[in-house]
Amino acid sequence: MFDSMTEMVEVIELIYNENDQPIALYIRNVNHYFGRLLGKTKKQLINKKTSSIESTTESSWIKNFARVDKTRMPHSFKNYEAEVDKYYFVTVWKVSKNSVGVSLVNITNSEKNEIELKKRQKKERIETDFILKEKGTVLNSTIDKLDTMKAKLALQKEEKEERAAELVIAKKEKTKRIHELVLPKMNLPFERKRKRNEQLN
16 A cells, blocks of 8 residues: 555654754655655665755755654645755654654646746736836826916916906096096086176176
């Protein structure tokens, strides 16, 4: 059953120092699928130090393995292996004293698709923000122009009202002047008659 599994499975033994800190990992068992993906036989892998096979495993996974070994609580996490450019979903569980089982599922395709999707979404957000900013600039410019036009119209209205007021005053002055000129002429015949009457008397 162990060898028939279609995921990479291994049993890891943790080596601790005198301060009970994990310092090394040894492979104690693997399934055929694990060996096939690494291009090695089970014999080439079993009882080998993990750092002699995968240099990144020793430093990046040892803390997770030690935590499961100490707490007996299963733990899962994602991990990227830069050397092979692959993503794995890793599950770790307690097997026996100082030993844990490790299952690795290749999730490279789904992770890369998700990364590409996030890149596209980020690019779309940047493009959308740029378009909105451009439209905002145009809108603000239009608003400024409308405000300027409104101010000019208000000034023109004020000038027209002042001119109309000036015309009303001018008209009143003109009417007053006409009265001043016409009324004396209208009274002139009466004034002459009055003077003649005074002379006769």
